[in-house]
Amino acid sequence: MSWGVFDSGVGGLTVVRALRRRLPGVRLAYLGDTARVPYGIRSVDTVRRYAAEAAAFFRRRDVEGLIVACNTVSAVALDVVEQGFPGPVLDVVRPGVAAALAATRSGRVGVIGTPATIRSDAYGAGLRAARPDAVVVSRACPLFVPLAEEGWVDGEVPRLVARRYLAPLIEAGVDTVVLGCTHYPLLRDVIGETLGPDVRLVDSAEAVADVARGRTTAPATSGGGTEHEHCFVTDAGGAFREVAERFLGAPIGRLEQVELGA
Amino acid sequence: MSWGVFDSGVGGLTVVRALRRRLPGVRLAYLGDTARVPYGIRSVDTVRRYAAEAAAFFRRRDVEGLIVACNTVSAVALDVVEQGFPGPVLDVVRPGVAAALAATRSGRVGVIGTPATIRSDAYGAGLRAARPDAVVVSRACPLFVPLAEEGWVDGEVPRLVARRYLAPLIEAGVDTVVLGCTHYPLLRDVIGETLGPDVRLVDSAEAVADVARGRTTAPATSGGGTEHEHCFVTDAGGAFREVAERFLGAPIGRLEQVELGA
Numbered sequence: 001m002s003w004g005v006f007d008s009g010v011g012g013l014t015v016v017r018a019l020r021r022r023l024p025g026v027r028l029a030y031l032g033d034t035a036r037v038p039y040g041i042r043s044v045d046t047v048r049r050y051a052a053e054a055a056a057f058f059r060r061r062d063v064e065g066l067i068v069a070c071n072t073v074s075a076v077a078l079d080v081v082e083q084g085f086p087g088p089v090l091d092v093v094r095p096g097v098a099a100a101l102a103a104t105r106s107g108r109v110g111v112i113g114t115p116a117t118i119r120s121d122a123y124g125a126g127l128r129a130a131r132p133d134a135v136v137v138s139r140a141c142p143l144f145v146p147l148a149e150e151g152w153v154d155g156e157v158p159r160l161v162a163r164r165y166l167a168p169l170i171e172a173g174v175d176t177v178v179l180g181c182t183h184y185p186l187l188r189d190v191i192g193e194t195l196g197p198d199v200r201l202v203d204s205a206e207a208v209a210d211v212a213r214g215r216t217t218a219p220a221t222s223g224g225g226t227e228h229e230h231c232f233v234t235d236a237g238g239a240f241r242e243v244a245e246r247f248l249g250a251p252i253g254r255l256e257q258v259e260l261g262a
Numbered sequence: 263m264s265w266g267v268f269d270s271g272v273g274g275l276t277v278v279r280a281l282r283r284r285l286p287g288v289r290l291a292y293l294g295d296t297a298r299v300p301y302g303i304r305s306v307d308t309v310r311r312y313a314a315e316a317a318a319f320f321r322r323r324d325v326e327g328l329i330v331a332c333n334t335v336s337a338v339a340l341d342v343v344e345q346g347f348p349g350p351v352l353d354v355v356r357p358g359v360a361a362a363l364a365a366t367r368s369g370r371v372g373v374i375g376t377p378a379t380i381r382s383d384a385y386g387a388g389l390r391a392a393r394p395d396a397v398v399v400s401r402a403c404p405l406f407v408p409l410a411e412e413g414w415v416d417g418e419v420p421r422l423v424a425r426r427y428l429a430p431l432i433e434a435g436v437d438t439v440v441l442g443c444t445h446y447p448l449l450r451d452v453i454g455e456t457l458g459p460d461v462r463l464v465d466s467a468e469a470v471a472d473v474a475r476g477r478t479t480a481p482a483t484s485g486g487g488t489e490h491e492h493c494f495v496t497d498a499g500g501a502f503r504e505v506a507e508r509f510l511g512a513p514i515g516r517l518e519q520v521e522l523g524a
Contacts, residue, residue: 034303035298035304035308036297036298037303041296041299041497042297042497043497043498046297046497115501142408142411142412143405143409143412143414146405146407146408147405149404150404152405156422157405157422157423157426160418160422161419164419235303235304235305235308236305239377
């Protein structure tokens with residue numbers, strides 16, 4: 001079985017990284033809509049149009065299942081992707097919600113993400129639907145994305161930024177925090193240190209990779225690595241490869257620029 | 263005379279703010295390509311295509327002169343705008359270079375901007391062309407944009423970020439620094455404090471507004487304000503109005519969503 005992974009930019013490569021560990025021999029195609037990143041600041045209509053174009057892109061390619069790594073698309077346009085792609089579609093919100101429900105004892109859960117993800121309240125709605133007594137404290141953390149992309153993942157600046165963003169979660173006494181953005185795993189250490197050892201972190205990239213492993217029918221072949229990956233971007237300008245490899249934690253294999261919505 | 267002002271997002275509203283002070287009664291139309299912001303991370307080809315679409319947009323409207331407030335477009339696609347728009351076209355790089363040359367004594371000039379602007383070396387090339395002995399120290403400061411948009415413009419976080427970004431400029435002993443991004447005027451205080459009182463700051467938004475005043479033929483009427491402004495965006499989602507008013511320093515007048523490249 002082969003999986004397509006879709007995100008607005010490089011962030012979804014943390015999902016590819018998590019998949020690679022679980023399914024080393026499986027063929028993966030990654031699409032980063034880097035010409036139109038970030039989705040988190042767009043209107044819902046715009047995000048839904050982009051999501052339909054991504055589904056059409058994978059429909060035309062040899063991909064059996066599709067993982068929506070973009071929290072914004074997962075939150076506001078998953079139905080569009082499901083209508084536009086014939087195979088199984090996984091998103092990051094539902095696995096993140098399930099993992100948070102399994103992790104929390106008190107039912108007090110923090111959710112951090114982009115402004116669009118937090119405004120959508122997709123995680124909060126999922127948590128409260130399964131556990132009506134859940135107390136969900138959400139916080140948008142816009143600076144975490146550029147910090148991750150700059151590689152400023154430790155030291156005083158990310159520590160102060162994390163302290164400022166996470167203060168309401170600490171005050172609310174959450175025992176679990178969902179990293180509701182695929183960029184945030186790069187800041188996992190500083191987020192964890194800020195929240196303290198009693199707070200469990202749920203990484204939605206890891207959570208969706210666990211689900212994908214369970215849904216992968218063909219046995220994984222041995223080996224694996226970049227020869228089984230194809231990375232598509234809509235704009236390969238700037239320092240794309242350098243930043244992408246920081247997210248993937250490994251060299252990028254085949255890289256190809258494509259046009260969506262044509 | 264009426265001016266159009268074009269930027270990829272909200273940043274160019276600092277140019278509108280500077281124009282409003284100098285030309286209170288003049289009609290202004292602002293276009294922010296918020297559906298595709300930020301341009302600073304796109305490839306040159308993509309930026310040139312977007313710039314051509316913006317020129318076509320203003321060509322179809324009742325606008326006599328055009329100000330390219332986007333440093334990225336000024337640096338890599340000004341010729342495209344000039345070919346696509348019949349009236350005078352001002353950019354932010356040339357006025358910024360001229361103001362820096364007037365301000366510096368030692369010829370040691372710092373330039374800060376987005377990664378794309380810094381990679382283009384547009385300010386550096388302009389400075390060295392006019393003053394071959396100039397020493398130009400450039401630095402991309404990607405976190406300044408989200409700090410400005412978050413409104414984190416004073417306190418410890420912006421101070422630490424500024425110290426980290428500006429250290430090479432201070433070590434090089436520059437006596438003048440160009441704010442080569444329309445977002446940066448919001449961080450002017452913290453940038454100025456970090457560099458110290460002996461370093462002059464050149465704000466390219468102010469510099470281009472000075473040039474526009476000199477090129478405006480009809481006398482400014484008295485009064486002015488938002489009734490003379492029309493703000494067009496390609497995506498009005500998220501907290502656009504709130505962030506935009508922080509940049510403009512005043513309420514936004516008429517706001518309309520438009521489609522480019524159609």
